[in-house]
Amino acid sequence: MPWDAVSLNDGTVMPSIAFGTWKIGNGQGPIDQVEQALSVGFEHVDTAQAYGNEAEAGQALKESGLARDEIFVTTKYSGRDGLDIETSIHNSLKNLGLKYVDLYLIHHPRLAVPDIPTAWAQMEKIKADGLVKTIGVSNFEVKDLAILLAHAKVKPVVNQILLHPYVYARQIPILEYCKANDIVVEAYSSLIPITQLPGGAVDKPVNQIAARLGAKPEQILMAWAKAKGAVVVTTSSKKERLQGYIAAGDLQLTPKDILDIDVAGAVGAHRLTAKTVLRRVAGLALITAGVLALCSYSGVDVI
Numbered sequence: 001m002p003w004d005a006v007s008l009n010d011g012t013v014m015p016s017i018a019f020g021t022w023k024i025g026n027g028q029g030p031i032d033q034v035e036q037a038l039s040v041g042f043e044h045v046d047t048a049q050a051y052g053n054e055a056e057a058g059q060a061l062k063e064s065g066l067a068r069d070e071i072f073v074t075t076k077y078s079g080r081d082g083l084d085i086e087t088s089i090h091n092s093l094k095n096l097g098l099k100y101v102d103l104y105l106i107h108h109p110r111l112a113v114p115d116i117p118t119a120w121a122q123m124e125k126i127k128a129d130g131l132v133k134t135i136g137v138s139n140f141e142v143k144d145l146a147i148l149l150a151h152a153k154v155k156p157v158v159n160q161i162l163l164h165p166y167v168y169a170r171q172i173p174i175l176e177y178c179k180a181n182d183i184v185v186e187a188y189s190s191l192i193p194i195t196q197l198p199g200g201a202v203d204k205p206v207n208q209i210a211a212r213l214g215a216k217p218e219q220i221l222m223a224w225a226k227a228k229g230a231v232v233v234t235t236s237s238k239k240e241r242l243q244g245y246i247a248a249g250d251l252q253l254t255p256k257d258i259l260d261i262d263v264a265g266a267v268g269a270h271r272l273t274a275k276t277v278l279r280r281v282a283g284l285a286l287i288t289a290g291v292l293a294l295c296s297y298s299g300v301d302v303i
């Protein structure tokens with residue numbers, strides 16, 4: 001299955017792989033990188049106040065010649081300079097050179113000031129004012145989303161979170177909570193097992209699956225995140241790698257491939273004793289069983 005667009009809970013249609021602009025700096029470099037991503041088929045750009053390069057992303061969008069409705073733009077409220085949400089979105093739109101963004105996120109629950117319900121009401125207002133087409137959150141845990149949903153008039157459409165095999169077990173509760181509440185999960189930093197934690201337990205199944213499918217390890221990790229139901233937010237400075245990311249949408253992992261990666265993720269990135277390995281794998285099974293039982297008890301269908 002390719003990177004089919006996903007329908008969000010308010011009917012918005014969003015491309016399911018995004019090119020992110022975190023850490024790619026300022027100046028001509030990021031303009032070229034965003035243009036390169038668009039040229040290989042990315043239709044979704046993910047930026048943020050905090051990345052400091054909304055202007056470069058906007059310049060690239062302009063230079064691409066794409067019509068506004070051919071590109072999906074996400075930016076985030078990062079609480080920059082202590083400014084409120086309404087002032088910040090006006091500044092972001094000015095930086096990006098756009099009249100609206102497709103998706104606006106609260107970057108982290110700690111930025112929802114003075115509290116989550118008040119900040120979310122401001123998000124609802126800028127949506128009603130047409131400055132953003134749709135609204136969501138990032139890095140929200142179950143307790144944060146529960147507060148938000150108890151007060152919201154408009155549900156968040158997405159929750160953008162850290163998701164890779166080494167954090168999968170601890171992210172199961174938020175993944176299941178989002179699924180039960182029709183909130184799409186966006187996965188960022190899914191390639192951490194390669195970029196920051198090489199040599200860990202995940203390498204073996206990922207490399208074996210990659211060899212079997214004639215694919216690159218980074219493609220397997222993306223296919224794994226996709227198999228978890230997530231939209232993938234990634235980046236690369238290299239055209240060939242970006243083309244590989246797009247091609248990863250066609251990879252088919254088997255249930256065993258996914259389980260092998262889950263189990264290796266639970267084992268962890270560092271050398272462990274057999275007892276710790278067993279404890280972690282049992283923990284993964286327990287969390288999964290607990291979440292499923294809770295959902296079944298609440299009458300929520302998560303399968």
Ligand SMILES: NC(=O)c1ccc[n+]([C@@H]2O[C@H](COP(=O)([O-])OP(=O)(O)OC[C@H]3O[C@@H](n4cnc5c(N)ncnc54)[C@H](OP(=O)(O)O)[C@@H]3O)[C@@H](O)[C@H]2O)c1
Nearest residue numbers: 020021022046138188189190191192218233234235236237
């Ligand atoms: N909401 C949040 O709090 C939050 C937090 C973090 C990130 N994000 C979003 O997610 C986007 C992606 O974040 P990320 O950079 O952490 O994502 P990632 O997809 O985990 O990593 C992308 C990086 O992986 C490198 N890479 C890919 N394959 C590789 C390989 N085989 N060997 C070595 N390096 C390889 C790429 O380097 P090359 O350039 O060399 O290809 C690229 O820099 C960000 O730009 C941002 O938009 C959001």
